[in-house]
Amino acid sequence: MKDRIKRFFLAEQDIPRKWYNIQADMVNKPMPPLNPATHKPLVASDLYPVFAEELCRQELNQTDRWIDIPDEVREMYKYYRPTPLVRAYGLEKALGTPAHIYFKNESVSPMGSHKLNSAIPQAYYCKQEGVTNVTTETGAGQWGASLAYAASLFGLEAAVYQVKISYEQKPYRRSIMQTFGAQVTPSPSMSTRAGKDILTACPNHQGSLGTAISEAIELATTTPNCKYTLGSVLSHVTLHQTVIGLEAEKQMAMAGEYPDVVIACFGGGSNFGGLAFPFMRNNISGERHTRFVAAEPASCPKLTRGEFRYDFGDEAGYTPLLPMFTLGHNFRPANIHAGGLRYHGAGVIVSQLLKDKMMEAVDIEQLESFEAGTLFARAEGIIPAPESCHAIAAAVREALVCKETGQEKVILFNLSGHGLIDMAAYDKYFSGDLVNYSLSPDEIKANLSELPEVD
Amino acid sequence: MKDRIKRFFLAEQDIPRKWYNIQADMVNKPMPPLNPATHKPLVASDLYPVFAEELCRQELNQTDRWIDIPDEVREMYKYYRPTPLVRAYGLEKALGTPAHIYFKNESVSPMGSHKLNSAIPQAYYCKQEGVTNVTTETGAGQWGASLAYAASLFGLEAAVYQVKISYEQKPYRRSIMQTFGAQVTPSPSMSTRAGKDILTACPNHQGSLGTAISEAIELATTTPNCKYTLGSVLSHVTLHQTVIGLEAEKQMAMAGEYPDVVIACFGGGSNFGGLAFPFMRNNISGERHTRFVAAEPASCPKLTRGEFRYDFGDEAGYTPLLPMFTLGHNFRPANIHAGGLRYHGAGVIVSQLLKDKMMEAVDIEQLESFEAGTLFARAEGIIPAPESCHAIAAAVREALVCKETGQEKVILFNLSGHGLIDMAAYDKYFSGDLVNYSLSPDEIKANLSELPEVD
Numbered sequence: 001m002k003d004r005i006k007r008f009f010l011a012e013q014d015i016p017r018k019w020y021n022i023q024a025d026m027v028n029k030p031m032p033p034l035n036p037a038t039h040k041p042l043v044a045s046d047l048y049p050v051f052a053e054e055l056c057r058q059e060l061n062q063t064d065r066w067i068d069i070p071d072e073v074r075e076m077y078k079y080y081r082p083t084p085l086v087r088a089y090g091l092e093k094a095l096g097t098p099a100h101i102y103f104k105n106e107s108v109s110p111m112g113s114h115k116l117n118s119a120i121p122q123a124y125y126c127k128q129e130g131v132t133n134v135t136t137e138t139g140a141g142q143w144g145a146s147l148a149y150a151a152s153l154f155g156l157e158a159a160v161y162q163v164k165i166s167y168e169q170k171p172y173r174r175s176i177m178q179t180f181g182a183q184v185t186p187s188p189s190m191s192t193r194a195g196k197d198i199l200t201a202c203p204n205h206q207g208s209l210g211t212a213i214s215e216a217i218e219l220a221t222t223t224p225n226c227k228y229t230l231g232s233v234l235s236h237v238t239l240h241q242t243v244i245g246l247e248a249e250k251q252m253a254m255a256g257e258y259p260d261v262v263i264a265c266f267g268g269g270s271n272f273g274g275l276a277f278p279f280m281r282n283n284i285s286g287e288r289h290t291r292f293v294a295a296e297p298a299s300c301p302k303l304t305r306g307e308f309r310y311d312f313g314d315e316a317g318y319t320p321l322l323p324m325f326t327l328g329h330n331f332r333p334a335n336i337h338a339g340g341l342r343y344h345g346a347g348v349i350v351s352q353l354l355k356d357k358m359m360e361a362v363d364i365e366q367l368e369s370f371e372a373g374t375l376f377a378r379a380e381g382i383i384p385a386p387e388s389c390h391a392i393a394a395a396v397r398e399a400l401v402c403k404e405t406g407q408e409k410v411i412l413f414n415l416s417g418h419g420l421i422d423m424a425a426y427d428k429y430f431s432g433d434l435v436n437y438s439l440s441p442d443e444i445k446a447n448l449s450e451l452p453e454v455d
Numbered sequence: 456m457k458d459r460i461k462r463f464f465l466a467e468q469d470i471p472r473k474w475y476n477i478q479a480d481m482v483n484k485p486m487p488p489l490n491p492a493t494h495k496p497l498v499a500s501d502l503y504p505v506f507a508e509e510l511c512r513q514e515l516n517q518t519d520r521w522i523d524i525p526d527e528v529r530e531m532y533k534y535y536r537p538t539p540l541v542r543a544y545g546l547e548k549a550l551g552t553p554a555h556i557y558f559k560n561e562s563v564s565p566m567g568s569h570k571l572n573s574a575i576p577q578a579y580y581c582k583q584e585g586v587t588n589v590t591t592e593t594g595a596g597q598w599g600a601s602l603a604y605a606a607s608l609f610g611l612e613a614a615v616y617q618v619k620i621s622y623e624q625k626p627y628r629r630s631i632m633q634t635f636g637a638q639v640t641p642s643p644s645m646s647t648r649a650g651k652d653i654l655t656a657c658p659n660h661q662g663s664l665g666t667a668i669s670e671a672i673e674l675a676t677t678t679p680n681c682k683y684t685l686g687s688v689l690s691h692v693t694l695h696q697t698v699i700g701l702e703a704e705k706q707m708a709m710a711g712e713y714p715d716v717v718i719a720c721f722g723g724g725s726n727f728g729g730l731a732f733p734f735m736r737n738n739i740s741g742e743r744h745t746r747f748v749a750a751e752p753a754s755c756p757k758l759t760r761g762e763f764r765y766d767f768g769d770e771a772g773y774t775p776l777l778p779m780f781t782l783g784h785n786f787r788p789a790n791i792h793a794g795g796l797r798y799h800g801a802g803v804i805v806s807q808l809l810k811d812k813m814m815e816a817v818d819i820e821q822l823e824s825f826e827a828g829t830l831f832a833r834a835e836g837i838i839p840a841p842e843s844c845h846a847i848a849a850a851v852r853e854a855l856v857c858k859e860t861g862q863e864k865v866i867l868f869n870l871s872g873h874g875l876i877d878m879a880a881y882d883k884y885f886s887g888d889l890v891n892y893s894l895s896p897d898e899i900k901a902n903l904s905e906l907p908e909v910d
Contacts, residue, residue: 004530075459110836152833175878179832377634378607381565423630
């Protein structure tokens, strides 16, 4: 009988023992983050008040190719890792393509997405350094749920600021965080100076990642033994996510293939880099010539239509200045359902790699993403997260090109999460209530005009 | 470092090749189902108009110990099987018990529960026999989602009658079914004679499994090439679920242990029998003396407080008369959140085994179930379905006895599903809005009084 599905499994002992730090191999290193007051390059200790110290060192480490994964972190990874690599015969058949399509299934994590890969080490390092409380912000809720889970594994108290409109619209994600004992506050709130200021100026403010980040950082810096954590964008987060690609590399070898193109959806860059970077090191060494494609939403196109500038990581301008592709920190993305992709900037490593043409980017309209996600669900039986639908849509585009040309290309994409808690979005799609959001060149220019250009 | 978690994996080739039919080994076979009009024992062909013929034969098969799993079904099982067996070190530590606690994790199925184990073969046999359309009813939505998924895998059209109050309260499950292309109708509806009659008599009827079963059977018997399917209770459904126990048996051997007590939650009996029966065959043969504990809700206590009678499987009395522990087919269980356990009767095999003292049953109050589920979530990182919380509560009781006696007993329970789409129930629990439902002896007697006693 012809295989209908083929999954490639690794054993527990195959969980990677080191994360891959692509910064060490990059020909052009990322430019340094700058202190916004002095415009001097940041050093790790500048970040100590906010993040666990080891994370600050990882953030700026451009020399060590491999970073040891602590035993305790590997032990916690065993809750769901290694994750399967799947040959998507059903999707190939549905598309009638000669391409070989594979996906790495990160949706099998107990929280339903790849976010745990970094939440666990971030909670671990905090615990190691005597921290008792962690804070973060969450938009869609995937990161907040993962951090709440990781904090409970290590006995830390977690306080999560959830964007107010998400807090009200996504009560399931809030309940998940509460199940793990996290304190969840809709942001803006009256619990911080920043929140009070915002609410005084605008009593009906519905919240944004910008307000939530400000509140979480303020809580971290004003509470004893408390640190802030972030779920994407930063280099140490992407570092932790490389377990995805390191496992996938072994699993592709089990399948006897190597990807011609590697695809992931793109918000801040951590799931993209997590899958892509381990394969990209073989491009850097000249051994391979794989294409790497980041799939971003057309409504938030920092890679395809943004510009490379020094910009803040948050709306309020509290973070260091980061050298990145950005739409400007005041850019307000439309209210698409892929909440995890609604971010104005790209991480500094990916930004440098895009500048150096080591990777590509495509933008996907909301309706195309759900069309691809529904096709995938019916063919492969897993309902993808709205974010992951963007990766699937990009993979479908590649597979349809192969159908035209007759090429048997090997396509690998990351299924970063499942959509079981995002069914309201599918509901809207099926009832015809979802729309695309177009963006005029003027809208993009407006937010960028105040940022100085970079050589 | 001490293990924090240990998962036992099998390879794809370890997916069972045969289902285990405990009927062949039972000393006292289940009594026959009766034709309600003639009171004569049913033969398989009496069921052909409703179910796929092979399923009717499996239903009444009391002689073949092993039933071949078709290759195509095994191939589809590869989407998620074999599922992991997990040593619950975290839960043991949280309880301070010397017991060794294991759980079989059926929540990793793409639909989040064990229901797919039977949905796949039921859809397969329908397809094989030239059926083009399948129907079913669903309460909580787990079964309906699984059947919708299985139907889409085999290219069948699925029509699901979802209990109206569930259709309105659980829109996510409805959306999941629609994602797989199923037609979902709130029951009672105007699409069937039965539905029209009910709505004429009671225009605001909120629906029940009884109304939905009637509508689904009517659609199946009045539509060409259409069959009805059921998600629990019947013997062929439990047969398919034995893949759970057959895998668990191998995995317990990998762990070097054998369970002293095997526990599962109990609605109609399919997840319980699925885990328990393969182990129970070693009790029947005299090799082992494992205890088997079914955990039912205190609000629907057919095993602990019901009686063994011939009764209908549905409220309207359309099915054959089944010899079973029952609360009476007119029993209306309280609106607990473990919707999958709100059923008045037990499958005929389990009923006979309980009568013969081959197994035990305990009843669990709603609050105790959520308390145990929350403890488990924080200790093991998986949020359990409200149904599975009953199994966890029973396992916690056993583990606490071990704590008192100091015995290192081996406890195995089935995590039948995750609760990610049931977070509204946890929300209510955390906010103190959940209650227990007590049941007076008179209430139980009332529904049983009209059923004749069985020798």
